[in-house]
Amino acid sequence: METNILVTILQQAVQAPSGDNSQPWHFVWSEKDQVLSLYNLPNNDNPIFNYQQRGSHIAHGALLENIRLLAGTAGYRAEIELRADSARDNLVAKTRFIETSKVENTFLAPYIDQRNTNRKPYQTRPLTAIEREALLKVNTEGITLTLEQTEGSKEQLARAVSTAERVMLQYKPLHDYFFDMIRWTGAQEQKKGNGLYVKTMELLPPQLLIFKLYSFWPIARILNRLNLPAFIAKENAKIYKQASAFILFTNAEHTPESYIKLGSVLQRVWLTATSLGLSMQPVAGVVYLYQRLVNEPNTSLNSNQSQLVIGAYENIANVFKTPVDSLRMLVRIGQGEPPSARARKQIPAIEII
Numbered sequence: 001m002e003t004n005i006l007v008t009i010l011q012q013a014v015q016a017p018s019g020d021n022s023q024p025w026h027f028v029w030s031e032k033d034q035v036l037s038l039y040n041l042p043n044n045d046n047p048i049f050n051y052q053q054r055g056s057h058i059a060h061g062a063l064l065e066n067i068r069l070l071a072g073t074a075g076y077r078a079e080i081e082l083r084a085d086s087a088r089d090n091l092v093a094k095t096r097f098i099e100t101s102k103v104e105n106t107f108l109a110p111y112i113d114q115r116n117t118n119r120k121p122y123q124t125r126p127l128t129a130i131e132r133e134a135l136l137k138v139n140t141e142g143i144t145l146t147l148e149q150t151e152g153s154k155e156q157l158a159r160a161v162s163t164a165e166r167v168m169l170q171y172k173p174l175h176d177y178f179f180d181m182i183r184w185t186g187a188q189e190q191k192k193g194n195g196l197y198v199k200t201m202e203l204l205p206p207q208l209l210i211f212k213l214y215s216f217w218p219i220a221r222i223l224n225r226l227n228l229p230a231f232i233a234k235e236n237a238k239i240y241k242q243a244s245a246f247i248l249f250t251n252a253e254h255t256p257e258s259y260i261k262l263g264s265v266l267q268r269v270w271l272t273a274t275s276l277g278l279s280m281q282p283v284a285g286v287v288y289l290y291q292r293l294v295n296e297p298n299t300s301l302n303s304n305q306s307q308l309v310i311g312a313y314e315n316i317a318n319v320f321k322t323p324v325d326s327l328r329m330l331v332r333i334g335q336g337e338p339p340s341a342r343a344r345k346q347i348p349a350i351e352i353i
């Protein structure tokens with residue numbers, strides 16, 4: 001493959017989602033061997049949510065799915081080899097491109113640029129049969145998708161997922177990492193190249209004011225004493241429940257490859273949703289906080305915060321009637337007005353050797 005084709009593919013592929021828009025990737029292209037190496041940038045994403053790089057691996061999976069789709073439209077089959085021990089040297093995957101006259105399954109490629117995280121309230125109408133069928137028909141490679149769309153389930157799930165914000169505002173390390181990733185202006189977002197642009201959070205003016213005050217820990221401590229996190233979580237839950245459905249992704253494994261695969265499946269579902277004119281938002285904070293808690297119970301949260309996270313996580317598992325250790329990703333989906341702003345992506349760093 002000519003290097004300029006690869007560069008064009010990667011420039012579009014990096015439109016993939018990533019936790020807090022951390023874009024934890026770096027590329028090395030060997031012109032001689034015609035191999036693209038994808039490296040993880042392990043310090044990019046929030047280390048508390050990104051337990052064992054699982055969130056970053058999901059982002060890599062989404063990115064690789066984009067690469068596969070875009071290579072297909074350029075007339076190449078991407079042979080992607082996932083590395084089992086990426087924790088050792090951060091090498092996540094190697095991809096070879098095979099020229100082919102056979103058209104690959106690329107119908108989702110045009111939606112890569114349009115996909116985004118939409119944090120607005122959505123219409124609460126149920127998904128149509130056509131929408132449900134299209135979403136559940138996605139090739140999930142053994143990962144199970146379960147859809148919940150009754151009003152009662154949505155209410156419970158909305159409340160459970162909003163626990164992530166409640167804990168984030170109270171627990172200083174999480175608070176500090178989160179606000180460190182907030183970009184308050186478009187200029188700041190452009191300069192830093194990654195992070196969460198505040199406009200994409202869809203806050204109303206009074207909410208934005210409180211959010212700004214919350215960024216200062218001494219003020220946050222005072223607001224926390226007034227029990228504001230519980231109130232904020234309740235308000236957020238009202239938005240979360242304005243959706244057609246929640247979709248849970250479950251799986252049995254916890255290997256890096258299984259999270260990368262999950263990311264590819266998430267991206268396929270998200271692009272399918274985009275093709276149907278539907279919006280999506282991952283609401284996964286509780287899932288990753290729980291994973292850290294059960295594996296490292298002595299670190300992090302105090303007992304009250306731990307109980308909140310465990311209770312919320314178990315509620316999610318109960319609503320979906322799924323084994324407790326199987327939760328991997330949760331999203332809300334529905335028809336919404338377009339987001340007020342889109343997350344900006346950095347031009348990818350490609351080392352050519």
Ligand SMILES: Cc1cc2nc3c(=O)[nH]c(=O)nc-3n(C[C@H](O)[C@H](O)[C@H](O)COP(=O)(O)O)c2cc1C
Nearest residue numbers: 017018019020021055058116117282283284285343
């Ligand atoms: C593993 C993972 C977890 C995420 N969790 C959340 C979440 O809990 N809440 C949320 O609003 N967005 C979440 N997101 C969405 C990212 O914040 C979003 O992808 C990023 O800011 C880039 O924006 P974009 O998706 O519009 O390109 C998550 C994304 C990934 C890949």
